[in-house]
Amino acid sequence: MELQNLITEQGVRCHFEKGAQVFKQGDDCEYIYFVEHGLLKAFYVTASGKETIKSFIKQHSIIGSLNAALRLAPCTFSLEALDSSVLIRFPFSQLLEESKRSMSISQEVVQILLGLALKKERREFELLTLSATERFNNLKRADPELVKKLTQNDIAKYLGITAVALSRIKHQG
């Protein structure tokens, strides 16, 4: 857990109230954030103003816009606290530097990226092959606690449908 120590010791702890934005789509933000506690949502807003949620971020996960962290482009999504949250911010470039110096950090980075890739693959699978109803049932099964905490609106935006459609799904025969 060398990486954990590095981030906790050298990172900057930031507090965000419910509703506060950590970064916004279009920002330059070269940090990654470790969630000490709280709950957040990462979401896209399309040109027409429609919001869709990429993922919910819980305690002890790491989040950041890869595009922005790698300095390839501005953030592709926004990050907002759904509950009062404490994050530790750490420059991604520094993480990559450290990973070049320390074998064990490099290994931890590999593990984190593998975990990320697995999660993204599961999400891609669901979006590509399941109906909204099936995706909703999956989410309830995978994380019932989370479903209880969220508004219908945020659940719907995560599933890629509207709150109206979600309400129909929940009450259909």
Next chain:
Amino acid sequence: MELQNLITEQGVRCHFEKGAQVFKQGDDCEYIYFVEHGLLKAFYVTASGKETIKSFIKQHSIIGSLNAALRLAPCTFSLEALDSSVLIRFPFSQLLEESKRSMSISQEVVQILLGLALKKERREFELLTLSATERFNNLKRADPELVKKLTQNDIAKYLGITAVALSRIKHQG
């Protein structure tokens, strides 16, 4: 390019004719494959028999089922040659071992995983926020050559729609 050498020298070269399956959904397959040349598709088949394409794999990319490679579960998708293809197969566990021994290999693995995560993120974004028409236009823009080579059916399965719907999209006003 230490990793490249490792794979080319110690991996096993395999030839697949058009239509041949490299591995099938449900298989145990702990290898990753480097595509020396050719074109392949990675796809899911649902319980009801519907096929959806996860990605097309071109020359010089690396492909494998992460779930299977990490020995967490059987392959979640199948891999099939769309053209006669030459792949070099390499055990994923060995790659992780080597990456523990060599800093530069570990760094290359990080780079590959970062690239993979970026690609998955783009795909997730498209599936979540764009209509089938927009996804089709994106694909044409991003890789017109690929679009020319594929059948309408495979393009549709990649977009998450049917060939009938794709035909409508192409010919609509």
Next chain:
DNA sequence: GAGCAGCATTAACCTATGTTAAAAACGCAT
């Protein structure tokens, strides 16, 4: 160049989800 196989298009109808708007339920502050 006739016949066949595989792919692409078209048409008709069906279903899931979107949109808008109104009504109902809930949750908090006083």
Next chain:
DNA sequence: ATGCGTTTTTAACATAGGTTAATGCTGCTC
């Protein structure tokens, strides 16, 4: 408990995409 703002549900209608089946096109093979 009352009232207000927010969230959820319901309803009515619109649209994208699915399903099935028929038709048309392309390129082989003989």
